[in-house]
Every structure is written in structure tokens, then in C-alpha cells.
Amino acid sequence: MPLPSGLPDQVGDEESVARHVFTDRHIGSDAKDRSKKWAKAQAFLPQFDGHNWVFSVSRTLHLKDAEAIQRNGRAIGQLSGRSYKGSALLVAKQVRSTAMKSGEGGELQNLDVLAHEAADGSTPYHAHVTGFLPLPEGANMKEYFKEASMDLERHAKEQAFVVQAPPQEETGT
Numbered sequence: 001m002p003l004p005s006g007l008p009d010q011v012g013d014e015e016s017v018a019r020h021v022f023t024d025r026h027i028g029s030d031a032k033d034r035s036k037k038w039a040k041a042q043a044f045l046p047q048f049d050g051h052n053w054v055f056s057v058s059r060t061l062h063l064k065d066a067e068a069i070q071r072n073g074r075a076i077g078q079l080s081g082r083s084y085k086g087s088a089l090l091v092a093k094q095v096r097s098t099a100m101k102s103g104e105g106g107e108l109q110n111l112d113v114l115a116h117e118a119a120d121g122s123t124p125y126h127a128h129v130t131g132f133l134p135l136p137e138g139a140n141m142k143e144y145f146k147e148a149s150m151d152l153e154r155h156a157k158e159q160a161f162v163v164q165a166p167p168q169e170e171t172g173t
Helices: 066-080 094-095 146-157
Strands: 014-020 027-030 037-039 051-061 086-091 099-101 108-110 112-115 126-130 161-163
Touching: 014 066, 014 094, 014 126, 037 086, 037 146, 037 161, 051 066, 066 086, 066 161, 086 094, 086 146, 094 112, 094 146, 099 146
Parallel strands: none
Antiparallel strands: 014 051, 014 086, 027 037, 051 126, 086 161, 099 108, 112 126
């Protein structure tokens, strides 16, 4: 059954998702070539939503080019009062191949990408990266989720990083 946006309710393995970045601290660049940028592992750290550890992504089936991804990121930034910096692209099967270990020698649990649109259509194209294990009491969040976040950074480096285009200057006629 299609979602309010018209997208399928399941995120396909070959589907790309965009992790929008809203802080320069989450963007890395090559020391020799400053035009080569990527999202750092910190951009892939989950947040607790009251039930689970997740982070938001935008599904890109409807976004046909970098400009459309930028417009989507800017719109999300405006709604949340943040300044859009760029977007890291991931393929859903890359996310699903990323696993978390539950402690030393512990069991593996793979991450997933699940559609998460509101029924009223107010959050079109929204999805969550899920499957992060619960944070043990007293654990450091960044350390606990570090390995999975670094794997996601590595996967995102395999894709293009969509950099926020500079604003167009208006020309007088």
C-alpha cells in the first residue's frame, strides 16, 4: 500500500536515502582536495526518540538530482530552524549490512531502514534508520554507537556527498 507521499511502504534494498547534515562539524574534507567532502561518523549517531535509538533520513526515489536533494534538505532545515550543509547518500542494503555488537563477543543485530511518514502527509519521504541496540545504563553514547556509525560513514563515502549549493545571486535586468 502506498504511503501519503506515493512511495511504497517498504524501503527497497536498492533505494537511496539521504542523511541531511546541519552542522559543519559533521562534514569531513580531504586535506589535499577540499572539494572532496563526506559526512563524518558523528552524522550517523542515533538519537533516542522515546522508544528506540534511530536517526532520520529522506527517501530519494522522488528526488531525481542533487538539486532536488538540496531543496529537500533546506526545507527540513527550515522546519527545524537549522542551516542545511549537505547530504550523505546511503543505499538501504548498505545500512542493512551494518551490524551492532551487543558487548564483547556479543550477538550481532543489523540496522534497517523503515518508512516513517505521518498518516496526515506532514512528513513525506521520511524514514528512520533503526536497529540500534539499547544504550546500557551509564554507557557513553558516542563510544557505544561508534563502530556502527563508522561503518555508515565508510558506506556513505562510497556515494556522492551532496554539498549545499551557494545561494544564487539575483541579477538586475
